[in-house]
Amino acid sequence: MSTATDQQAVVIVRFVRPLLGFDDLEFEMSAHPGGYPWFSLHSRDADFPSFLTVDLGAVFDNLEIDIPDDVVADLGTASAADLLILGIVNSNDDFTVNLAGPLVVHPAKGVIAQVVQDRDLPTAAPLKGTS
Amino acid sequence: MLVLSRGTAQSVQISNDIEVVVLDIKGDTVKLGFRAPHDVRILRGEIAAQVETSNQSSATDMSHVANLTIPNLEAQS
Numbered sequence: 398m399s400t401a402t403d404q405q406a407v408v409i410v411r412f413v414r415p416l417l418g419f420d421d422l423e424f425e426m427s428a429h430p431g432g433y434p435w436f437s438l439h440s441r442d443a444d445f446p447s448f449l450t451v452d453l454g455a456v457f458d459n460l461e462i463d464i465p466d467d468v469v470a471d472l473g474t475a476s477a478a479d480l481l482i483l484g485i486v487n488s489n490d491d492f493t494v495n496l497a498g499p500l501v502v503h504p505a506k507g508v509i510a511q512v513v514q515d516r517d518l519p520t521a522a523p524l525k526g527t528s
Numbered sequence: 529m530l531v532l533s534r535g536t537a538q539s540v541q542i543s544n545d546i547e548v549v550v551l552d553i554k555g556d557t558v559k560l561g562f563r564a565p566h567d568v569r570i571l572r573g574e575i576a577a578q579v580e581t582s583n584q585s586s587a588t589d590m591s592h593v594a595n596l597t598i599p600n601l602e603a604q605s
Contacts, residue, residue: 414569417580419587431598439590446587449596456601467567487586488596495586498579513571513579520582524601 409441410502413471414510417498419446424509426502436483438500450483451494456524462499464512473506486524493521 407427415422421440429435434452453460462482469475481502484494496518502509532540539549545565552559562570 416583417576418583429596429598430594431596434601435598437593439593444590447590447593448586448588449593451601465566465569485583485586487582488593489585489588492599495579495582497575498582511579511583513569513576515571515575520578524599 408504408507410438410504410507410509412510413508414468414512416500416511417513421446426504426509436481438483449486449488450500451486451524453482453484453494453496453499456484456494457496460496462501462512463514463516464501468501468510468512472501472503472508472510474503479503479505484522487521492524494524495520496522 407425410424410426412422412424419440421442423441425437425439425441427437427439429437429449434455436450436452438448438450440446453462464472472480474480481504483500483502484496485498485500487493487495496514497520498511498513500509501512534540534550536550536553539547541547546568547563549561549563550558551561564570
């Protein structure tokens with residue numbers, strides 16, 4: 398079975414909690430050609446919006462993300478092993494990542510949620526090694 | 529916009545299942561309590577606005593993402 402981390406696999410994901418600022422619900426998620434831990438997220442409806450994302454677990458050792466119970470239910474799993482936690486990267490200027498609104502993905506179920514963290518986390522955290 | 533004046537321990541009822549209670553008032557800060565169903569997300573407005581702005585400034589088109597030169601990363605805490 399292919400997974401989202403396979404280099405060639407494209408997984409269709411549907412937002413069960415909205416991507417703030419956008420009406421698009423269905424996206425294609427795939428590994429970025431640059432390799433792990435980078436992923437691409439493209440709207441199914443158009444070229445825009447598309448996002449570069451990064452697996453936060455691979456980059457930040459001690460980052461904790463709160464996922465409310467109702468979001469866990471909508472994602473269809475209570476197992477952290479099923480989930481991928483992605484940060485949206487701003488690649489239009491410096492490479493920074495949004496930690497305040499991570500994307501929680503259950504690739505096997507094809508669902509994704511932007512889970513805004515109700516605490517002070519940066520929306521533009523620098524990614525080490527990107528300068 | 530509906531504007532209400534409320535004091536400490538007074539509340540506002542929204543629909544049948546959401547209640548906002550004024551817990552404390554100190555200076556220009558109001559401490560609020562919320563009773564709401566589990567599926568109602570309650571966020572500080574400025575955080576949601578910051579995330580929305582960040583989403584919009586990070587959005588680009590498909591070819592830009594595909595052609596990005598990706599930097600090497602170091603794990604950080």
